[in-house]
Amino acid sequence: MTSKDSFYIPVEEARSFCLDVYRQLNVPEDENIQLADIILDASLRGVDTHGILISPIYAQRIRSGQMIPGRHLKIDKETSTTALTDACQGLGQTTSVEGMEIALEKARAHSLGAVTIYNQSHNGALSYYVRMAADQNMVALMFGNSTPRVAPYGGRAGLHGTNPVAFGIPGGPHAPMVCDFATAASGAAIRQAVEDQVPSIPGNLALDRDGNPTTDPAAAFDGWLLPKGGTMGYGLALLADVLVGALSGSCCGPDVPPVQDIESPYCCGSFILVIDPEAFIGLEVFLRRVGFLIESAQAIQPADGFDRVRIPGERGQEEKERRRREGIPMPRRSWEQMLQALEACDVDVAQWWR
Amino acid sequence: MTSKDSFYIPVEEARSFCLDVYRQLNVPEDENIQLADIILDASLRGVDTHGILISPIYAQRIRSGQMIPGRHLKIDKETSTTALTDACQGLGQTTSVEGMEIALEKARAHSLGAVTIYNQSHNGALSYYVRMAADQNMVALMFGNSTPRVAPYGGRAGLHGTNPVAFGIPGGPHAPMVCDFATAASGAAIRQAVEDQVPSIPGNLALDRDGNPTTDPAAAFDGWLLPKGGTMGYGLALLADVLVGALSGSCCGPDVPPVQDIESPYCCGSFILVIDPEAFIGLEVFLRRVGFLIESAQAIQPADGFDRVRIPGERGQEEKERRRREGIPMPRRSWEQMLQALEACDVDVAQWWR
Numbered sequence: 001m002t003s004k005d006s007f008y009i010p011v012e013e014a015r016s017f018c019l020d021v022y023r024q025l026n027v028p029e030d031e032n033i034q035l036a037d038i039i040l041d042a043s044l045r046g047v048d049t050h051g052i053l054i055s056p057i058y059a060q061r062i063r064s065g066q067m068i069p070g071r072h073l074k075i076d077k078e079t080s081t082t083a084l085t086d087a088c089q090g091l092g093q094t095t096s097v098e099g100m101e102i103a104l105e106k107a108r109a110h111s112l113g114a115v116t117i118y119n120q121s122h123n124g125a126l127s128y129y130v131r132m133a134a135d136q137n138m139v140a141l142m143f144g145n146s147t148p149r150v151a152p153y154g155g156r157a158g159l160h161g162t163n164p165v166a167f168g169i170p171g172g173p174h175a176p177m178v179c180d181f182a183t184a185a186s187g188a189a190i191r192q193a194v195e196d197q198v199p200s201i202p203g204n205l206a207l208d209r210d211g212n213p214t215t216d217p218a219a220a221f222d223g224w225l226l227p228k229g230g231t232m233g234y235g236l237a238l239l240a241d242v243l244v245g246a247l248s249g250s251c252c253g254p255d256v257p258p259v260q261d262i263e264s265p266y267c268c269g270s271f272i273l274v275i276d277p278e279a280f281i282g283l284e285v286f287l288r289r290v291g292f293l294i295e296s297a298q299a300i301q302p303a304d305g306f307d308r309v310r311i312p313g314e315r316g317q318e319e320k321e322r323r324r325r326e327g328i329p330m331p332r333r334s335w336e337q338m339l340q341a342l343e344a345c346d347v348d349v350a351q352w353w354r
Numbered sequence: 355m356t357s358k359d360s361f362y363i364p365v366e367e368a369r370s371f372c373l374d375v376y377r378q379l380n381v382p383e384d385e386n387i388q389l390a391d392i393i394l395d396a397s398l399r400g401v402d403t404h405g406i407l408i409s410p411i412y413a414q415r416i417r418s419g420q421m422i423p424g425r426h427l428k429i430d431k432e433t434s435t436t437a438l439t440d441a442c443q444g445l446g447q448t449t450s451v452e453g454m455e456i457a458l459e460k461a462r463a464h465s466l467g468a469v470t471i472y473n474q475s476h477n478g479a480l481s482y483y484v485r486m487a488a489d490q491n492m493v494a495l496m497f498g499n500s501t502p503r504v505a506p507y508g509g510r511a512g513l514h515g516t517n518p519v520a521f522g523i524p525g526g527p528h529a530p531m532v533c534d535f536a537t538a539a540s541g542a543a544i545r546q547a548v549e550d551q552v553p554s555i556p557g558n559l560a561l562d563r564d565g566n567p568t569t570d571p572a573a574a575f576d577g578w579l580l581p582k583g584g585t586m587g588y589g590l591a592l593l594a595d596v597l598v599g600a601l602s603g604s605c606c607g608p609d610v611p612p613v614q615d616i617e618s619p620y621c622c623g624s625f626i627l628v629i630d631p632e633a634f635i636g637l638e639v640f641l642r643r644v645g646f647l648i649e650s651a652q653a654i655q656p657a658d659g660f661d662r663v664r665i666p667g668e669r670g671q672e673e674k675e676r677r678r679r680e681g682i683p684m685p686r687r688s689w690e691q692m693l694q695a696l697e698a699c700d701v702d703v704a705q706w707w708r
Contacts, residue, residue, distance in 0.1 A: 081435055082465045082633040111436045112466040116634055139596070152651050154660035159651055167593050177596070179589035211655060229583030235521070235533035235666045238647065242493070242523050242531070246643035249635030253647045273627070279436040280470055281603030289600035293592065293607040297506050297513055301565060306508035312589045 007335075007354070008327030014052055015040055017352055021055055024347045025062045027069040031094050038093045042125045044323045045316035049188040050124045053334055056341030057122070058091075063345050064262040067091055067121045073098040081106050083115045084248055089265050092123025096270055100129045100140070103274040107138055111279035116243065118250035118269040122259075127180035127313065129272070130168030134176030137283055139275040142166045143240035145252070146268050147259040150184040151224045153234040156211025158224045160253050161268070162187060163240035170277075171311075172287035174294045178313030183237040185225045193217035243271035361689075361708070362681030368406055369394055371706055375409055378701045379416045381423040385448050392447045396479045398677045399670035403542040404478045407688055410695030411476070417699050418616040421445055421475045427452040435460050437469045438602055443619050446477025450624055454483045454494070457628040461492055465633035470597065472604030472623040476613075481534035481667065483626070484522030488530030491637055493629040496520045497594035499606070500622050501613040504538040505578045507588035510565025512578045514607050515622070516541060517594035524631075525665075526641035528648045532667030537591040539579045547571035597625035 009017075018036035027035060043051025061067040071090030075083050083102050087095035099115045106113030123129075126142045133140030146161030166180035185205035193201050194217045203213055206220030214220050227233030238253075245252025251267040259266060277286035300309045323329075339349045363371075372390035381389060397405030415421040425444030429437050437456050441449035453469045460467030477483075480496045487494030500515030520534035539559035547555050548571045557567055560574035568574050581587030592607075599606025605621040613620060631640035654663045677683075693703045 077634070079465045079633045082629075084634045110464065111433045112468055114466055114629060139601075141593075151657075152654055152663050154657050155651070155654040155663040156657050157654050159654055159663075167589070169593070169596050177592060179585075179593070181586050181589065183586075207657075211657060228586055231533075231666070232535050232537075232582055232586070235535065238531060238651075238666065239495075239521050239523070239533070241647055242644060243629075246640050246647065247493075247629070247631060247634040249639040249643060252643050254650045255646070275468060275597075275601070277601060279433045280431070280438045280601040285603040286600050289603060289606050290596060292609070293595055293600065296608045297509070297592075300506060300509040300511050300513055303505070303508050303510050303561075303565060309506050309509040309513075312585070312592065 004332070006329060006331045009052075009330050010327045011040065011044065011324055014043060014328055018052060018055070020352075021059070021342060021347055021349070022069075025059055025069065025345075027062075027091070031069060031091065034097060035091060035093050038097075038124055038128050041128050041320075043328045044320040045125070045127070046319040046323075047125045047127075047316070049186075052328070053338055054122075054124070056338055056345065059342055059345040059347055061121065061262050061266075066262050066264065066266055071095075073102070073117065075102070081110045081112050081114065085115055085117050087117050087120035087269070089119055089121065092121045092270075093128075095120055096123040096126075096129045096272075097132070099270060099272050100132050100142075100274075103140070103272045104133060104136060104138060107274035107276045111276045113272075113274045115272045116248040116269065117271075118245070118248035119265065119267055120269045121266045122268070123270060125180055126164050126166035126270075127168070127178045127316070130166045130180070131176060131178050131313075132168075133274055134168035134170045134178060137170045137277065137287075139170070139277060140166075140168045141273045143243050143271045144268065145241045145244040145256055147256055148254045149187060149225050150227055150237060151207055151211065152238075153227060153231050156207065156224075158254075160237045160241050161256060162225060163237040163244075165236055165240060169290060170287060171294060172291050174291060174311075175313060175317050177290070177294065177311050178316070182228070183233040183240065184227045187221075187225055190217055190220045190225070194221050240271070244269040247271065358686070360683060360685045363406075363684050364681045365394065365398065365678055368397060368682055372406060372409070374706075375413070375696060375701055375703070376423075379413055379423065379699075381416075381445070385423060385445065388451065389445060389447050392451075392478055392482050395482050395674075397682045398674040399479070399481070400673040400677075401479045401481075401670070403540075406682070407692055408476075408478070410692055410699065413696055413699040413701055415475065415616050415620075420616050420618065420620055425449075427456070427471065429456070435464045435466050435468065439469055439471050441471050441474035441623070443473055443475065446475045446624075449474055450477040450480075450483045450626075451486070453624060453626050454486050454496075454628075457494070457626045458487060458490060458492060461628035461630045465630045467626075467628040469626045470602040470623065471625075472599070472602035473619065473621055474623045475620045476622070477624065479534055480518050480520035480624075481522070481532045481670070484520045484534070485530060485532050485667075486522075487628055488522035488524045488532060491524045491631065491641075493524070493631060494522045495627045497597050497625045498622065499595045499598040499610055501610055502608045503541060503579050504581055504591060505561055505565065506592075507581060507585050510561065510578075512608075514591045514595050515610060516579060517591040517598075519590055519594060523644060524641060525648060526645050528645060528665075529667060529671050531644070531648065531665050532670070536582070537587040537594065538581045541575075541579055544571055544574045544579070548575050594625070598623040601625065
């Protein structure tokens with residue numbers, strides 16, 4: 001299970017690690033348990049950039065005062081179906097769960113519920129929150145905005161963030177359909193290419209600082225990302241900025257602050273929409289129809305290089321089952337860099353060296 | 355303005371043509387005026403596949419009884435915020451406008467409104483309907499489903515349609531942001547490549563009938579389309595099928611009938627969501643924030659090959675202004691083929707030969 005360069009962390013050990021680190025960062029115990037659950041969910045599903053390795057980033061932001069443990073979502077304004085809410089610089093995870101709960105409650109009572117959250121911070125993988133809805137037989141859509149690192153279609157400099165879009169759909173007897181994607185090339189993947197000294201990256205991912213297409217990872221890392229699928233990613237990212245930033249009268253596109261400025265509030269946000277299938281054809285028929293769609297997808301012959309056709313979220317679920325058994329694979333270098341960075345934030349991780 | 359191979363049709367002449375053709379197809383006069391408006395809007399914005407050249411397809415379907423003029427949207431079930439509606443095989447244009455009006459009315463009264471429409475038929479470019487909302491200071495999202503011609507990510511055969519996604523956002527003093535895209539490669543573009551005897555198409559657009567990637571236009575036309583942006587297009591297309599088909603307990607994925615079977619009902623549909631910005635930060639601040647986003651996009655230096663950065667919908671608007679002045683450019687061969695096809699449907703187009 002282990003080698004010189006990497007090892008596997010059993011899930012319960014990873015959980016203890018999270019609880020220990022964030023307890024030292026003054027995250028209240030009930031919030032800490034939820035935070036560990038969300039961080040571990042990403043690690044288990046293979047979204048390692050949003051899993052336990054993100055801890056030094058959160059530690060820096062908590063220490064700087066940008067992310068404030070113990071804060072909760074505050075409703076500025078609401079109607080029977082909507083809420084405009086302020087995350088008050090609280091943890092993105094805590095306030096996203098609270099936002100989803102408000103949207104679910106409104107949808108249960110009035111068929112639809114929508115919540116926009118401003119003044120938030122990084123909330124990890126959106127899949128966790130939309131799965132909360134799917135697990136309660138509700139359909140959810142969620143959007144996020146972030147630092148303007150992505151050039152608009154046909155442009156030379158950043159306009160909007162990698163703005164993720166996610167949805168969750170209950171699957172009845174099947175696992176829910178859960179889809180969660182960034183609308184642009186991944187900045188983390190480009191940073192990884194730099195660290196791994198990969199000689200070149202595909203030409204459709206990034207621009208250099210001057211706005212010229214580049215295949216050089218270092219120039220890309222210093223430059224701008226490109227939207228996924230050209231006008232499709234550009235359009236969806238703008239929609240996210242409108243639903244998250246404009247609808248809340250808050251940060252939007254170029255005035256979402258640079259994520260590196262950890263001394264000041266980050267001011268990104270989320271938009272959540274929940275739909276109750278009961279209001280339409282009714283849950284029973286709805287689940288039967290979704291089941292038909294899922295089974296139809298799974299019955300299609302796979303293309304070369306694929307063992308079978310999956311529905312959104314299925315690969316993450318398979319990875320989760322494997323990692324629950326085998327542990328979370330961890331490059332030794334990543335682990336050590338993380339512990340060093342936590343020590344630099346005055347977190348005592350002496351017991352976690354291995 | 356004209357040549358041997360092509361000519362320009364003045365807008366008012368194109369409108370008279372539509373009114374004449376659809377009057378002969380027994381479209382009631384008020385419905386006909388609206389239909390002409392929607393068809394011309396596509397022709398003016400450069401979406402020629404959904405403009406006047408689509409008339410023979412509609413003529414065939416009206417003659418076969420698949421599309422039935424004079425029918426209206428019927429509400430099967432509703433709540434204060436939602437409606438499940440039956441298009442009763444009426445024209446897709448008529449029933450989409452009616453669906454949008456219901457969603458707008460519900461959103462005006464309860465901040466959010468959602469309508470799912472089943473038993474519909476082709477409704478042209480979704481941009482028209484979401485622009486209706488933007489023009490009334492509302493945000494709209496719209497999805498459609500269609501014949502399963504698109505392979506799922508990693509699959510060898512069709513699962514879902516080219517399922518479009520559209521949104522409209524009011525722009526205040528600016529033109530609204532209007533985005534409308536198919537979530538897969540364009541079948542019409544591949545048919546055009548066959549007709550134009552283009553030797554090859556890019557390798558990421560289509561599969562042949564056996565599910566192998568192909569660059570041969572004829573093999574692609576006989577085969578399957580691929581989702582745009584891999585998992586992103588696949589995910590969005592599934593979401594469309596769930597919101598349109600599953601939520602209405604109607605056709606969904608593989609059981610949306612082949613669009614070629616014009617003797618039987620088509621049974622595609624739409625899903626519309628409307629959000630009232632007034633319920634969140636309020637219209638005034640919302641429009642100011644959207645304006646900031648639009649102006650920020652337009653201020654970004656253009657990449658090589660672009661004269662400037664546009665917001666979604668801007669290119670169509672520019673084309674509309676040009677075509678209003680210059681007329682709709684029309685290849686003579688396309689025009690003649692259209693007139694012949696209309697004659698085959700017993701539409702008298704003698705006066706339209708030129």
